[in-house]
Amino acid sequence: MLAREPDSASLRDAARPGKAGAIDLVKIEKVAKRYGSERALAGVSLELRAGSMCALLGHNGAGKTTLVGVVSTLVRPTGGQVAYESAGKRVEGDRVRREIGLLAHASLCYGELSAIENLEFFAGLYGVDASAPAIGKLLDQVGLDPRARGRAARTYSRGMVQRLALARALLAQPSLVLLDEPFTGLDRGGALALGEQLGALRDAGAIVVVVTHDLEAIAGRADHVAILRRGQLVLEERGAYSYEQLKDLYHRHAN
C-alpha cells in the first residue's frame, strides 16, 4: 500500500512552531453540541498544548468526530466555546483557520484534479508557496509516488489518497493538526509509518489531535489521552503510554 516510506525527519519542517500566529494553546470549555434531540457532546472541557499529541478515544458515536469538527471551526457548538491562543493572545476567525490542518474521513481533495493541482489550488487559498518545487517537496515529505502526482486523484489507491490528504492538511504548516481516523484503510506498515509522521509533527511543536481506534499506531507517541463516552469526557490524562496501557485505559473507560 505505502509504496514509499514517508520522510519523518523532513516532516518536522511541515509544522512551524514558534512562527508568528502559531496556536500554542486550545481551550475547549464546556462544549456541547446537539443535533435536534440527539446529544453529541455534553460539556466537554479539555486543554490542548503545543508539542503534544492527544489521542481522542471512544466508541463510535461517542462524539469524537463532532469534537474535532468543533475544534476545526466547521461545527458550531450549541454551548460552551473553544478559545485559541498564540503566545498568550487570543486568535480568532481566519487566523485560526490558517493554523488548522485537518485530515478527515474523506480526503477533502478533488478527484478530478491531480495531487499537484489539488495542492496548487489549496496553496492559493492559504496564500502559501504554490511553486512546483514547494509542492514537490511536500509530496516528497508524505511519500507520494512521483509517477502518480500528475494523475487524477480519483485513480489513486487508498494509501495514496491518504498521503495526498496528509499533504493537503500540512500544506500551510499548521500548528494545530486534527486527524480523524487517519489510519483507516492503511495496512499495518502504513499505519505505523503514519504514526511516526505524527510523532514528528508533535516533536516539531505542533498540537496534534488523533481520533483513532488503532491504539498500536499511536502507542509510545501520544502523551495525552482523552476518552469520550456518549458525548461526555470520562477520562483525561497526560503521560507516556504503551499499547497495553492505552488498551487498558480504553477498555476501562470507553465502555
Place this chain on the structure above:
Amino acid sequence: MLRQAARVAWKDLRIELRSREIVYTMAFFGGLLVVVYSFVFPVDPILVRAAVPGMLWVSIAFAGTIGLGRAFDRERENDTMRALLLAPVPRLSVFLGKAIAIAALVLAVTAVCVPALALLLDAPLFAEPGPLVLVLVLGAIGFAIVGTVFAASLLKVRSRDVLLPVVLYPLLVPLFVAGTSATAALIAERANLAKAWYWIGFLGLYDAAFLVLSLWVFESLVIE
C-alpha cells in the same frame, strides 16, 4: 476576496472543462426540452411570441437545477466543501466563487436553448440581441446567487434533490416573471424596449438584493 472567489470559480470550471459532465447534461436536457416544445406546440407566429419566453425560462430553470445539484454533489463526494470552508479566506469568497461557476454553466445552457428555440420554433429571439444577452446574463446571475445558497445549505440533507427545487423555485418566481416579461417585450412584433428595460432594471435589483441577503446568511447556513 474577489481574487479568492475567482480561484474557487476557476477550480470549478477547470474540473468541468475536464469532465464536461455537468455542462453536457444541462445542455442536452435544455436542448431536449426545446425539441419537445417544438413537437407539442404548433409553430404559429402569434403563439410562438407568447409562449417562447416561458419555454426559454422553464428550460433554463430545469437545466440549471440539474447543474446546481450536480455541482454541489461534487463538493460532497470527498467532503471538499469542508476544505473550502476551512480555508483562511472569507467564506463569502467561497460563495461567490461557486455562484460565478454556476452562472457560467447556466449561460452555457442559454447558449444552446436560445438558438434551438429560434431554429425549431422560428422564434425571433435575435431581434434585439444586446438587451436579450443582458436579460440572460442577469437571469443567470440571479439563478446562481439564490441557487448557490440553497444548494450549499442542503448539502448534508439526504433528500436534497427533491428539496432543492421545492425551496428554490418560489424564491425564483420574481426572476422568472422578470425574465419572461423582458424576453416577451424584446420579441414582440414591435419590440417594446421601454418595457424590456424596466424588467432588466428589475432583474438588476433582484440580483443585488439577493446578493446582499446571500452574503449575509451564507456562512450561518453552511456551518453545521
